[in-house]
Amino acid sequence: MSASPEQPRDDAFELSYRPLDGADTPAVLELLTASLAGGPTGTRSADFFEWKHHRNPFGTSPGLVAVTPEGRIVGVRLFLRWEWRAVDRVVRAVRPVDTATHPDFQGRGIFRRLTTQLLEQVSSEAELVFNTPNGNSLPGYLRMGWQELGQVPVSLRIARPLSFARGARAALARRAAATGPVVCPLPTAAGWFGSGGSDGTPAGLDELLRERAEADASDGRLAVARTEPYLRWRYGDAPGLDYRVMTCHRGGELAGVAFGRPRRRGPLVEFTLADVIVRPGDRRAAAELLRAAARSGGDHVATHLAAGTEAAAAALRSGYLRAPRTGMRLAARTPAGAVPPELGAWRFNLGDLEVF
Structure with missing residues (x-):
């Protein structure tokens, strides 16, 4: 999420603006x-920052900082590189x-200055700028030329009805969130990627991804190309996020793989199902993975699955229902300036949007 945009003021000239560097x-x-x-891990570590902004397979994040005459950093803005x-x-x-923006320096136009300068910096190399602003920051983005493209809905599957009901009542009563580790029986994504053969790739993954890419090639919606390096970075290497993996096989061949993470959501334990990848047309494999997510030990599963996919179709028959008053604004x-029509249709899963 982003800080709320401020209105510019003339005293912004007291600050200097320069590119972010490693020493910062x-x-x-x-x-x-x-x-x-x-942030998403509970602690903003240098390792997570390095993973997110420097080990990203799409490239290093451009960033700017606002600096006082004494050298103090009082504002920062980064753009995460992505490819659709x-x-x-x-x-x-x-x-x-x-x-x-540091609280002592809000209201000086730092947010707008950092944003406009960074937009100019990436204008020759990026076709699209996208994010999921919260309700406080969205109006400021709209004033700076962003378009609201709609709500990204979230679907829920209740896994433990009694526990979910107790947790929901506790949340409504604003009771303190539970603490402590979350128990999940699923293997870690890091371990799965680490179990690959001589080339480091889990058995059958390259073939699964190749078939998936061929089937999706004619879909005109924007989507992330799910390659082995991307999936390894996104789910296997993410520090502090505890992604787990689910797989299913047909005749000894990998038919599908899914990634998600157990997490505390107030008094509830949620399994955030980030990505489901199956062979073209294999709704049975998708349903098997969706059921595995529901057996992950959480009170419920939360996910967003792209419309028209095998996973989305299987979810409707596997107890996944769209939750009211939830989701993210895209x-x-x-x-x-404006987004052209050909860049306004999207095919993404929750993993493309959560965490970042």
Whole structure:
């Protein structure tokens, strides 16, 4: 999530703006923690920052900082690099993330200045800028040329009805969130990727991904190309997020794989199902993976599965129902302005949006 945009003021000239460099990481993490708390892992570590912004297979994140005359960093803005594919072409994109302004310097136009300068910087290399702003920051984005493209719905599957009901009542009563580790019987994604053969790739994954890519090649919606390096980075190497893996096989061959993570959601234990990949047309494999997610030990499963996919069709028959008043707002623009119609249709799973 991003900090709320401020209106510009003339005293912004007191600050200087420069590219983020490696030596800035400790000060940036301190600023992000003070403004946005601990992030998805609960603690903003240098390892997570490095994974997100420097080990990303799509490239290193461009970033800017606002600095006082004394050298103190009081504002930061990063754009996470991303790539979407539509039919036979790559759409290079960036996603605004990790934005903060020190409370003592809010109202000076720092947010807007960092954003406009970074947009200019990436204008020659990115076709699309997209993010999921919260309700507080969305109006400011709209004033800066973003378009709201709709709500990304979340579907739930209740796995333990009594426990879920107790947790929901506790949440409504605003009772303190539970603490402690979450027990999950599923193997870790890191371990699964680490079990690969001589080339490091789990058996059957390359063939599964090749078949999936061929089947999706004619779909004109924007989607992430699910390659082995991307999946390994996204789920196997993510520090502090405890992604788990589910697999199913047909005749000894890998027919599907899914990734998700157990997490505490207030008084509830949620299994966030991030990605489901199956062979073309294999709804049975998708249903098997969806059932495995429901047996992960959580009170419920939360997911978003792209419309028209085998997983989305299987979810309707596996007890996954769209949850009211949930989801994320999707907003986007091009560096030059409005989003053209051909970039307005999307095919993504929850893993493309959560965490970042």
